[in-house]
Amino acid sequence: MKKENVVSLEDRIPKLKQHRKKKANRRLLFLLSLFFLMILSVVYFQSPLSHVNKVSVHGNELISNKTVLQKSGIDKGMNVWSVSKEKTVEQLKKLPEVKDAKVELSFPNSFDITIQEYDKKAYLSKGNKFFVILENGKVLDKGTGSIPVDAPLLRGFEEDKVLVKMVNELGELPKEVQHLISEINLVPKKTDQYHLTLFMNDGFEVSATIRSFSEKMVHYPSIVSQLDPSVKGVIDLEVGSYFRAYETEGEQTDEEDEGER
Template sequence: MSKKKIVSIEERIPKLKQARKKKANRRLIFYLSIFFLLLSIIVYLQSPLSNIKTIAVNGNSFVTTDEVIEVSNLTMDTNIWTINKKEIQQSISKNPVVESVEVIRKLPWTVEIQLTEYERVGYIKNQGSYYPILGNGVTLSSFKLDSMNGDAPLILDFTDEDYLNEMTNELKKLPDSILNLISEIYWSPTDENRNKILLYMNDGFVVNGTIRNFAEKMQVYPSIVSQLEAERKGIVHIGVGAYFEEYETEVEDEEVEDEVE
């Protein structure tokens, strides 16, 4: 019969004390780590270490990066945690070129300002120079051009700002594939129809339409001209109904011959 080993309480006390000491040390190390971590965060937040080092502006074409940064009031002395994104967005949005703006904080030191500008829908001609006009009706008088590059239509004879704004609002709804087909747009109001417009197209056709619901009605233009023979030219009507009216070339030729005789 085996004998059980009896351990006295005197032998166990040192081991218990050692285990408790190790546990207390681990707990102390844990609390000290938390303390120094919080202290480091406080130092970071209150020191130049958390100042902005990079301000990135994206999506701007008509307004310069320097202008955006100046309006935002952000500098390299600004603490990245103290920026008021809503206030910055409201300040930048006051620029008539800007449709929307988003301010993004990218840790550790970068602030990104993402702009969406109103699209250019055409050009206005003034004293021999050309100026882009946006979808909200704003003319960019600071973007003076000596010539057009054909990437948007020339808008002419709009002497009433309200009708011009309505026209540009319709143009911004057009897909680029149709907008790029338009060469010139003339406002041709009559007593019966103040919204009447005439469009000269890059493919040689003329469009007779109205400003009201122009974007919707203009959607039929590609399908109409695609059904016409290449040598046929005339006027595409997109007012009350959509139809094609061919030029009376034979009658015009006879009139010219009679004048020569």
């Protein structure tokens, strides 16, 4: 064997010692890091930083912050890591007004709750109070004594499938048309149990039926644009569409483009 390929044991020993020393240092560094991490964890969990300091609520209009906080189950002072976001969302969605919710931790110890409510579609008149009707047809328990102006007022309805159908039909209309409606009265007739009488914010009255409500009412702005705004009366949308002024018994038919649709 050639001499230059022979490595003596004396030459290898320093390299082995150096390798073992590096390995021992790495192991010691890992253990020290783990030890300090455990100490920091203990200190953190014992400190106020691990306890909920603030809970903020956003996006709610129909329900109060107090109700959201109570239903969330997140209390100031509880451990941050004991909060289950999924469980909190499930609890919040049990509120009739809540369509969806999101819970986020703002490091180190604050939570943000974002509420998505069902749209308010109308108010139901019961006695001397008015109750919010949501887009899913649910009527909220708490009523107001003042006449609402931010959504149509429904009279003559019960909390049944007819009301749900009416709310669904309202939801099919563009927002700008919904805002033109002041009152919707359910006035059943022998020929149509779903007959409606509407009072509009512009002073006109509309005769319609739930069966074709959204289909016909979507054309209301176009119909009104062809009428004399100083002559008020009834716009009949049950079959085709025609106008009858209050002052006269005659009928002015909108033959241009407001006939059968």
